[in-house]
Amino acid sequence: MGRRPARGLGLLALTIGTALASASPVVAQGAGAETRRSLDLDTGWQFNLVGPYAGDGSLEAPDPGAWQVVAVPHTWNRVGYYLSDPEQHINSADNVEKTQGVGWYYRTFESPRLAGSERTYLEFDAVSRTAEVWVNGRKVGENRNPFGRFRLDVTDALRMGGANELYVKVDNTQPAEGNSTAEVLPMTGDFFVRGGIYRPVRLIVAPPVHFDLLDHGGPGVYASTASIAPGAARLNLSARIANSSPKRAELAMVASLIADDGHVVGSQRSAIIVPPGETAEIAGEMALDAPRLWNGVDDPYLHTLRFDLFDESGALIDRIDQPFGVREMRIDPERGFFLNGRPHQLRGAGFHQDTEASDWAVAPGEVERSMQIMRDMGANSVRLAHYQHGAPVHEIADRMGMVLWDEIGLVTAWTNAPDQVELPGAILANARQQLLDLVHQNYNHASVAVWGIANEVDFGPGRPDFLGRPPEVIADPMPLLENLAALSRELDPLRPVVLANCCEERGMQDVPVVAEAVDAVGANRYFGWYYGAPDQLGEHLDTLRAKHPDIPLSVSEYGAGGAPNMHSDNPLGGPIDMGGRTQPEEFATWFHEENWRELAGRDDLWGIWLWNAFDFGTTVRAEGDAQDINTKGLVTYDREIAKDAYYFYRAVWSDEPTVHVQGRRYVDRAYPVTDIRVNSNAASTGMTVNGAALPAQGDCDQNVCVWRDVRLARGENVVVARARFGEETVEDRVVWQLDAAQEQSFRIDSGTVVAAAAEVQFGSDTFFDGGTAGSTDQRGGRGRQAVTAEIAGTQRRDIVASFREGAFSYRVPTGNGRYRITLTFVEPTQAAGARIFDVTAEGDQTLLRVDVAQRAGGTLRAVTESFETVVADGVLDLGFVPVTGEAIVSAIEIAPAD
Structure with a gap:
């Protein structure tokens, strides 16, 4: 079982610590002395991409001539590119790299000279998916968490004072039963797991007795705000101390909370004896005098939490400084999220770590820019999806006051073989390792509010095809979730355990009720995009609240694709393509406006996160104006274009002065x-x-x-x-x-949300009242090819392939005058006599008993009718009145009669 970072301690530590707790603090001798040394290993690397395993499962040796010089952070993958404006983008079809397999990294480094019994550690902030490490031909360790920091004690493998050879074998093969990464959580999701040493690497030299560097990649020292009262607060503290020396260590630890003006807000002193070659824990409490609180974006005040370790002579031997915010968070099932006793609804976006410039190998400056973009939108929170993110985003969130949802990489699937119903023990162990690493490495961050243990594991047999073949029988996720939830509560009793579900009360079969495994839940819901309409969201949330009145509810995802250079005159003019190309920016704007209409004022929701802050790379999409990019971001992959929906949220979430004209990229207008x-x-x-x-x-x-x-x-x-x-x-x-x-003409491509191209410019369907949009074509998307109909009698096949049908009218603001109207009709399926309708203009019956199939001589043949009418009130009124079946029209052209 896991250990609580803030509370666990051994009996020996308790006995001696209690005996000396009231003693005066030790005066540090040489307190300014350097207790640790660190060397960044960022340059001088060579890389060799071997590629996938051979068909027989063996690994081919690296090509001696294929080594290239790289700098770390580094990933060999580059995923996703825009089809439009290629000269403005880094990624293209020619430079993407989606290889999943094995890569080797190599470099040499000079070993630092060690004093006495100092120890040397290699620290990797993350390697994906798995890492095996050799120093001077000796394997020093491995790691199978693609997202967490890990450290290896390499002291005994070093050549002191000389050159050392470092090899790292990295494998990002997609997990499958029996393969090289089968023990890693499979993460069957709408994103791509890159390979590489994609976060920093460094060499750390530590004294023989030190705060534990092998504590799941964490700092070895931990603190939490136990309580806040007027003018006071109390912290829980704990530390792990490693003794690699040959003799026992009699130690004193002093923890101090220091304000930015240097004064000490509180301190605590403990004593501990650590036997040789062992690691011991020590814990205590610290009373604070009138601390300034960390108050989110309003006042993200950070103290310095300092842990000093002294030997028996009073000499300082190790020191850890941690930025620390004193704050109290809780979630109420009826009143939502509270920060320091005050309601503080979380509002923000989901966030993937990749950018077009760097993919996964992002620099802290890139992370800061992304966070600042979200903050400028008015967000006060970020959901870090769908895996553990690096240290920079946590540090920046602390400074900005952005509250974080942290989560592990348990996404959709948790077994590696089709229809596997027994959870492999190795995968359970990997999930627990990821959670242990996540909590230890981010425990001290004031910004972290919750620990997320899963995303959309309730898809079950209803899992969409693009995530892999939906299994007929799946393992019950509840034992895994309950195991992880128990571990999370053991590690950190103060932060709620959460997950995001997709499917409860969505009319799907065999959906496990995973909300019952956690303390609070997020609902990923896409009403108006994948299903339903936005105005159904509120009622759906009411159903969930009534079903689980004691489980706090949030909306953890909602969003729609939007291509910033694809435009519509009316986002409701025709169907969008959730899995294909037709995704105009204006539809995404409408989607967010209407979803927010359902969410605004719902104080019972503890958080609201739209999906996603930025377009991100994936390998299951060909949509909008992009390939292998999920286009639901409010900002493009390169962080250069904030879509109109971004400014919608800026206007309703932020107090910063906002004035933004929508449709700025729709420059060449179709209508006057x-x-x-x-x-x-x-x-x-x-x-x-x-x-x-x-x-x-x-x-x-x-x-x-x-x-x-x-x-x-x-x-x-x-x-x-x-x-x-x-x-x-x-x-x-x-x-x-x-x-x-276009000055005095209106050319309407009926039934479309994005007008098709023609020799003259048409606009998408608008000015209509009633009817439904349809098409002669079968849409593609999600890996399916579109099937286009052959339509005779026209040079504008793409224009007339769509239509509006039913009982409907158009009111077109033409202005007064005589106009010539040309209507184009195509009968998609009906035989002569099955569809008969009248057309009226300005209230007069102009075309009577139109039977498109009869006039065309069959289906899928275009016919046109023209007539003139006079508009006297500034608006041309065209009516399509069914006689038998439904009326239909494919294109409308209106121009002055002269």
Whole structure:
């Protein structure tokens, strides 16, 4: 079983520590002396990608001529690229590398000269998936957690004062029964597990008696806020002390909490005896006098928590400094998340660690930029998905006041063979190792609120095909979850155990109720994207709350794909393609606006995290304008484009002055009349178009101000939104273009959310009331090829392949005058006589008893009808009235009759 970092201690430590607890602190002799030394091993590496194992399971030897010089952090993988604007991006089809297999790293280093019985450790912040390490031909250890820090004592393998050879064998093979990584959690998810030494490596020299460096990659010293009272607080403390010397060590430990002005807020002194060659634990409590609290983004105040270790002569022999925030967190099932006794609903986004520039080998500066982008949006929290992230994001979150959801890499699957029902003991051990590492390495961070033990393990037989063949029978996840939950509570009784589920009460069969395994739960729900409609989300959450009234509920994922250079005139004009290319930016904006409508004001939710902060790499998607990228990010993979939905949240979550005109990248406009939508958190927002002022708007619904039916001019149109915030004026300016051919014409590609290309510009379906969108084509996506219909009688196949059908009308803001209307019809499936309808213009019956199949002589043949009408009230009213079956239209063209 695991050990509680903040509470575990041995009887010997308790006896002596209690006897000396009231003694005066030891005065350090040589307190400024360096107690540890560290050498970064970042350059001078060579790398050789061997590739996958051979078919017989053997490993081919590295090619002697294939070594290349690299710097660490390093990954050999590069995943995901955009199809549009390739010159602006790093990744392309030519430089992606998705090999999963074995890579070798090699370098030499000079061994530091050791004094006395000093010990030397290699510290790897993460290697994926597995690592085996040799020093001077001697195997010194291995690690099978792709995401956690590990250390190896290499003292006995070193050549002192000379050159040393270091080899690291790295294997990121996808786990499968009987293969090289079968003992690692398989992580069957919508992301890609890279290979490499993708976080920093260093050499550490420590005194023979030191705070334990082999404590699951943690600092060896731990603290937690046990209680807060007015003007006071109390900390729980513990430490592990390793004695590698040949004699017993009589020691004193002094823990101090130091404010940034240098004064000591509290201190605690303990004594301990550690036998030679052993490791012992010591624990205690520290009373604090009027500490300044860590208060999230409002005041992320950090003290320095210092642990000093003294030998029997009073000499300082080891020191650990940890940034530490004094705070108290709790979750209430009815009132949500509390920070220091006050309601503090968590709002933010999920976050994968990869970027286009560095993939998984991200530098701290890149992490800081990503965190700052989320903070600028108004987020106060981040869900670190779906595995343990590195030290930088935790340190930055501490400084920014961003509350974190940490979790291990237990995603969707937990067995390696199809239909395997017995959980392998090795995988259970790996899951426990990942949790032990996660908790020990991040225990002292004020920002960490919860420990996540799983994501979407309740898919069961309903698992989507793109994650692998859905098994007919699966192992029950509850024993594994209950085991991990018990371990988490043992390690850290103060932080809740959580998980994210996907499927409870979603109408799927054989869904395990995994929420019952944890203290609080997150719901990953995609109403309006993968299923249903956004307005169903609230009722669904009410159902979950009623079913589990004692389990705090959050929304841990919701989102939609959005390509920032794919645009729609109406996000509801036709179907999007959740697994394919049709994913306009405007639909993602609408999705987030409507989902937030359901979530805003729900104080019972302890947290709300949208999915995802940034587009990220995967290998199961070909969608939007990208390949192998999940496009649900509010910001692009390269962190360069914040999509319109980002500014929606900035306007409703942040107090920072925000004015943002939506649709800035939809430059070449299809229609001469458009709505202008502006995200603004100002009391009043003004608008000018080409210098002409429109009426100001205030009290806008969800801080989205809309100017309806604004007419654009031929050529350049300058749109400026402006608002005052106290003495500050904030404005946003966009420029749209309207071609001469669009100035007075309306060409509508009916039934589409993104208009197809033609010799003249069409817009996507809009101005309609009623009806449903359809297509003659069968959509592709999720690995399926699209099937396009052959349509005779037209040069605009892609335009007329879609349609609107039912009983519907169009109200088009043409302005007054005589117009010529051309309608194109295609009958997709019905025989003559099965579909008959009338068409009205301005209330007059213009086309009577239209039978498309009869007029065309069959299905999938385009026919057109033209007529003229006079518009007197500024809006052309076209009606499609069923007589038999449903009315239908594929394209509408409206132009002045002259």
